[in-house]
Amino acid sequence: MAYKPRLEPDIIKILRLLNARGNLTEQEKRYFEGKKKGFEGEVFFDQVVTEPLECEGLVINDLLLKFNNTYFQIDTTIIFKDTIKLFDVKNFQGEYYYEEGRFYAINGSERDDPLVQLERCVSHFRQLLYSLGYKGTIEAYVVHVNPEFTLFQVPRTYPIIFPSQLNSLRKKLNNNQLKLNDWHRRLADKLISLHIVESPYDLSPAYDFDSLRKGNNCGRCQSFSITLNDRILTCNNCGHQETVESAILRGIGEIKLLFPEMKITVNVVYEWCGGVWSKWVIRNVLKKHFKATGYGKWCFYE
Ligand SMILES: [Zn+2]
Structure with missing residues (x-):
């Protein structure tokens, strides 16, 4: 090891x-x-x-x-x-x-x-x-x-x-x-x-939230061609399967990686996932895995 x-x-x-x-x-x-x-x-x-x-x-x-x-x-x-x-x-x-x-x-x-x-x-x-x-x-x-x-x-x-x-x-x-x-x-x-975590040699292109494509894609091959059946997502390209909860959590991880300063709210996750999941489902996943701060539409999760 x-x-x-x-x-x-x-x-x-x-x-x-x-x-x-x-x-x-x-x-x-x-x-x-x-x-x-x-x-x-x-x-x-x-x-x-x-x-x-x-x-x-x-x-x-x-x-x-x-x-x-x-x-x-x-x-x-x-x-x-x-x-x-x-x-x-x-x-x-x-x-x-x-x-x-x-x-x-x-x-x-x-x-x-x-x-x-x-x-x-x-x-x-x-x-x-x-x-x-x-x-x-x-x-x-x-x-x-x-x-x-x-x-x-x-x-x-x-x-x-x-x-x-x-x-x-x-x-x-x-x-x-x-x-x-x-x-x-x-x-x-x-x-x-x-060890220095952020490498000065890494060249990331400029990007912003609004211009990136939204929706759930495959966690393995990145294809956006996905079929939902009985709360399981199956990739039509590589056959990879994932639960809805796992897909939402992965989406949250993507937002955090791309936009470390952004506050994670139900609306942000809803938009990132392309409006496929109800806000109720997203809120439940957030509540289960993160700590809520604030109330109502100002509520965000850490
Ligand atoms: Zn795939």
């Missing part, structure tokens, strides 16, 4: 909702696809390599930290007794190559070199760790997880792990038998407490 689990970032959830209920531009759609693909790669890495780690090691997923006014992000950090290992997971697809120390896609266009990003990140992280009293070694790797990734002309000394090496990476990590102590757990807790 990871010491800090990996959760789907809010920016992906927001973009998914906007993609279904709004109009993402082609550029925003590509950004959304890129974010999703990156996250899927990280989840795949977890499944193959760190879940669960059968040795003494604290797995901290998805850290966004700041040192000397510079942000840096680490997909996976593992604290062992005498080493901290960092992994930057990439879900690239296609063919790439190195030439004279630069990183190119096969069509000859230069791309941001993951190793340069990694080096920059390690430099900041090392300074932060030393400031916290850590004196061990730090090892960092770029990990490619996509089986359709190929890299040519790469010196074998580069700290890169390929898809064919993931199983042996898992075995190597699990060989680490040195016992951790409270100091390591305190270091892990400290790093997690320094």
